Amino acid sequence: MYRPLAFLSLSSATLLMVSCTPNTPQTRIANNPDLYQQLTPNHQSLVQRGQISKGMNKKAVYLAWGDPSRSSKGSENGKLFEKWYYIRYTPYYTGGLYGGYGYGGRGYYGTSISRTTNYNSELEAEVKFHKGIVTSWENAR
Known part of the structure; x- marks a missing residue:
């Protein structure tokens, strides 16, 4: 049996939880593991700490600091x-x-x-x- 109200409530709750997810380097790394694996070990270390340096590419800066x-x-x-x-x-x-x-x-x-x-x-x-x-x-x- 289809219950539109229950579906709407569940959808709203899911959207609320997703929108409350913190936007941290660890979250971005977890959501983009392939990008993270492409970085050098030095850049991976910096990204984990939310830091950037000269020589990094845009993907590394995104992972460290976000959009x-x-x-x-x-x-x-x-x-x-x-x-x-x-x-x-x-x-x-x-x-x-x-x-x-x-x-x-x-x-x-x-x-x-x-x-x-x-x-x-x-x-x-x-x-x-x-x-x-x-x-x-x-x-x-």
Whole structure:
């Protein structure tokens, strides 16, 4: 017997669990073992610690740091390059207690509490690639 509600509940619960999976180097390695096995032993060690170095390819950087928040392409001294940017989002909260008195045939007084979550974005790290290989990188402090 087909139970749409049970199926929907199970599907929703599965999606929620998958979306809550932490995005760590170990998770990315477990999900991409073939990519990890293609790396040199030195790069494997760095990836496990969430670190990168010059000479790594894009796959190694992905395993170590994940997908970039955004990327760009450009040219420098006649050579094409690509940059990956990692953005950190920090929440901050605004709001307060509001009240007022009004007339609408009879007087009333109302209060409300409001809280809004906003996010500041900051550059956390940047990686530069020439022909798919890391040539430089930096972390913001």
